[in-house]
Amino acid sequence: xxxxxxxxxxxxxxxxxxxxxxxxxxxxxxxxxxxxxxxxxxxxxxxxxxxxxxxxxxxxxxxxxxxxxxxxxxxxxxxxxxxxxxxxxxxxxxxxxxxxxxxxxxxxxxxxxxxxxxxxxxxxxxxxxxxxxxxxxxxxxxxxxxxxxxxxxxxxxxxxxxxxxxxxxxxxxxxxxxxxxxxxxxxxxxxxxxxxxxxxxxxxxxxxxxxxxxxxxxxxxxxxxxxxxxxxxxxxxxxxxxxxxxxxxxxxxxxxxxxxxxxxxxxxxxxxxxxxxxxxxxxxxxxxxxxxxxxxxxxxxxxxxxxxxxxxxxxxxxxxxxxxxxxxxxxxxxxxxxxxxxxxxxxxxxxxxxxxxxxxxxxxxxx
Amino acid sequence: xxxxxxxxxxxxxxxxxxxxxxxxxxxxxxxxxxxxxxxxxxxxxxxxxxxxxxxxxxxxxxxxxxxxxxxxxxxxxxxxxxxxxxxxxxxxxxxxxxxxxxxxxxxxxxxxxxxxxxxxxxxxxxxxxxxxxxxxxxxxxxxxxxxxxxxxxxxxxxxxxxxxxxxxxxxxxxxxxxxxxxxxxxxxxxxxxxxxxxxxxxxxxxxxxxxxxxxxxxxxxxxxxxxxxxxxxxxxxxxxxxxxxxxxxxxxxxxxxxxxxxxxxxxxxxxxxxxxxxxxxxxxxxxx
Ligand SMILES: Nc1ncnc2c1ncn2[C@@H]1O[C@H](COP(=O)(O)OP(=O)(O)OP(=O)(O)O)[C@@H](O)[C@H]1O
Ligand SMILES: [Mg+2]
Numbered sequence: 001x002x003x004x005x006x007x008x009x010x011x012x013x014x015x016x017x018x019x020x021x022x023x024x025x026x027x028x029x030x031x032x033x034x035x036x037x038x039x040x041x042x043x044x045x046x047x048x049x050x051x052x053x054x055x056x057x058x059x060x061x062x063x064x065x066x067x068x069x070x071x072x073x074x075x076x077x078x079x080x081x082x083x084x085x086x087x088x089x090x091x092x093x094x095x096x097x098x099x100x101x102x103x104x105x106x107x108x109x110x111x112x113x114x115x116x117x118x119x120x121x122x123x124x125x126x127x128x129x130x131x132x133x134x135x136x137x138x139x140x141x142x143x144x145x146x147x148x149x150x151x152x153x154x155x156x157x158x159x160x161x162x163x164x165x166x167x168x169x170x171x172x173x174x175x176x177x178x179x180x181x182x183x184x185x186x187x188x189x190x191x192x193x194x195x196x197x198x199x200x201x202x203x204x205x206x207x208x209x210x211x212x213x214x215x216x217x218x219x220x221x222x223x224x225x226x227x228x229x230x231x232x233x234x235x236x237x238x239x240x241x242x243x244x245x246x247x248x249x250x251x252x253x254x255x256x257x258x259x260x261x262x263x264x265x266x267x268x269x270x271x272x273x274x275x276x277x278x279x280x281x282x283x284x285x286x287x288x289x290x291x292x293x294x295x296x297x298x299x300x301x302x303x304x305x306x307x308x309x310x311x312x313x314x315x316x317x318x319x320x321x322x323x324x325x326x327x328x329x330x331x332x333x334x335x336x337x338x339x340x341x342x343x344x345x346x347x348x349x350x351x352x353x354x355x356x357x358x359x360x361x362x363x364x365x366x367x
Numbered sequence: 368x369x370x371x372x373x374x375x376x377x378x379x380x381x382x383x384x385x386x387x388x389x390x391x392x393x394x395x396x397x398x399x400x401x402x403x404x405x406x407x408x409x410x411x412x413x414x415x416x417x418x419x420x421x422x423x424x425x426x427x428x429x430x431x432x433x434x435x436x437x438x439x440x441x442x443x444x445x446x447x448x449x450x451x452x453x454x455x456x457x458x459x460x461x462x463x464x465x466x467x468x469x470x471x472x473x474x475x476x477x478x479x480x481x482x483x484x485x486x487x488x489x490x491x492x493x494x495x496x497x498x499x500x501x502x503x504x505x506x507x508x509x510x511x512x513x514x515x516x517x518x519x520x521x522x523x524x525x526x527x528x529x530x531x532x533x534x535x536x537x538x539x540x541x542x543x544x545x546x547x548x549x550x551x552x553x554x555x556x557x558x559x560x561x562x563x564x565x566x567x568x569x570x571x572x573x574x575x576x577x578x579x580x581x582x583x584x585x586x587x588x589x590x591x592x593x594x595x596x597x598x599x600x601x602x603x604x605x606x607x608x609x610x611x612x613x614x615x616x617x618x619x620x621x622x623x624x625x626x627x628x629x630x631x632x633x634x635x636x637x638x639x640x641x642x643x644x645x646x647x648x649x650x651x652x653x654x655x
């Protein structure tokens with residue numbers, strides 16, 4: 001059980017790449033923290049610095065109040081689960097799970113008891129004498145988890161542990177990992193690039209983008225109050241509609257019409273963000289609406305996803321940002337919605353649910 | 368229909384393999400058979416009239432001769448000691464060059480130089496180096512010592528020359544084995560609490576076992592047939608002959624085709640036994 005503190009931690013690789021820039025993060029004892037972000041944003045690098053597999057270029061890493069920058073991985077008492085599982089191919093499942101305990105020179109009966117207990121917890125008892133080559137992907141994943149939990153470390157680090165599994169198994173393992181972590185109460189740092197995994201697993205999420213932390217907070221907070229354009233676009237599926245807008249006295253002029261807003265204090269150009277689920281096709285009292293032809297309609301069973309395409313031109317050069325071309329609007333509708341592909345539909349939304357971002361800095365001006 | 372096609376393909380495969388197989392039989396099978404036949408005859412070219420089939424009498428002669436057993440002992444000693452040293456040194460070289468980041472290509476090339484030098488040329492280099500009066504290594508020894516004229520020092524020098532020459536080859540084979548050990552396993556092992564030495568013995572070595580066995584097998588078979596170094600350094604004097612050297616002396620120097628062939632066949636059998644032991648005893652336990 002441990003508290004992990006990253007105090008201004010940065011990583012510069014010898015070739016000059018700054019992979020991680022000045023991370024400040026306090027991970028509480030028993031907390032489940034997710035590092036999420038697109039490929040190459042420095043998640044693995046951060047995790048490896050906590051593990052001790054990568055040197056920390058500057059800043060301080062403290063575990064339970066003690067500086068551990070200079071400690072070797074084996075002296076940090078942290079267990080890690082790798083994306084490729086990293087099982088030892090020449091050892092049986094039993095030997096794999098016992099490996100950390102044997103290295104720690106625990107007496108044999110104790111090793112057997114701990115391995116047996118972990119195997120039971122992970123439903124691996126029947127597989128103990130197999131070699132990793134003869135296991136399925138899901139079983140290998142569980143062995144990797146088993147090897148991490150046997151020695152009851154201060155913290156678990158997991159680097160995309162589920163990304164090699166098929167979609168169904170991933171959902172299944174996701175809930176088992178969440179349950180296991182609650183049960184063991186071990187501080188856990190979990191890396192993923194999958195926002196659904198991040199939203200469903202963690203107590204808190206750390207969103208990274210090109211080596212810089214964008215926002216830290218519980219899933220609902222990131223969803224409700226994204227700090228900037230990047231977070232807004234990253235969290236939520238389908239992602240938030242980001243529409244370039246001109247600020248006038250009557251509101252924000254966008255491709256879906258004028259969004260009513262008291263525009264005082266806003267820069268002349270902004271980006272308006274509306275979540276797909278903020279739209280509905282029944283009237284909202286005091287709401288705004290737009291009418292357009294449904295381009296494509298996807299029926300997902302529990303919901304319908306409607307896509308609208310707008311001719312750009314009116315918005316001129318402000319149309320098209322890095323976060324979307326500004327010409328497409330996605331709405332997530334009730335399955336009972338009467339919207340039809342190729343036919344016009346009128347969608348309503350609450351102007352208060354619209355986020356307004358500064359197009360230059362990306363900062364959320366409404367949060 | 369598929370069975371028919373299978374049969375056709377298999378027949379074609381046999382036809383395609385046939386030329387290579389025939390050539391192999393012609394160039395290796397026939398000489399082996401011929402020396403075996405010669406080993407069953409009295410065939411001394413100094414007495415060409417006196418040739419006849421004598422069964423296994425040549426084998427009795429060779430196996431009852433102390434010179435053969437001395438040579439066999441020397442060969443076994445040189446083989447075991449040089450291969451053991453080469454394995455350790457080769458592993459060190461492989462580990463160092465594998466971890467080198469700067470100028471890896473240059474380092475590897477430099478390490479391989481001894482292997483690129485013709486054995487006989489290198490052997491003469493060693494011979495001159497150890498020759499009293501002129502050699503730079505002999506000069507380091509107390510005055511009056513001539514190491515190549517005494518059995519033990521001569522064998523040590525033979526082993527040294529052998530090790531110097533073939534350690535790079537060993538290192539090269541081991542390096543390919545090292546490349547097979549995934550980096551992530553080593554990271555996992557350090558997370559599991561293994562120090563450098565434990566990572567090497569518990570992860571790297573077991574995973575490299577097949578590569579190590581291949582390297583050992585190649586080198587043992589090679590070392591057992593040692594010839595050039597001994598031929599140049601001592602020519603078998605002072606009981607430093609290897610089995611190949613005395614086979615050569617009987618066959619070419621003594622013109623005794625029967626005895627020489629018998630020795631060659633015995634060498635072949637020894638080599639086959641070594642290969643068999645490696646594959647059956649060690650190979651069976653290899654992972655995978
Ligand atoms: N050894 C290295 N030398 C130089 N640059 C590196 C090295 N390792 C990683 N990088 C760079 O550091 C950045 C962060 O890499 P990192 O592996 O942490 O990304 P990640 O967030 O884990 O991505 P992914 O989701 O693809 O695993 C990348 O731009 C990468 O190219
Ligand atoms: Mg990664």
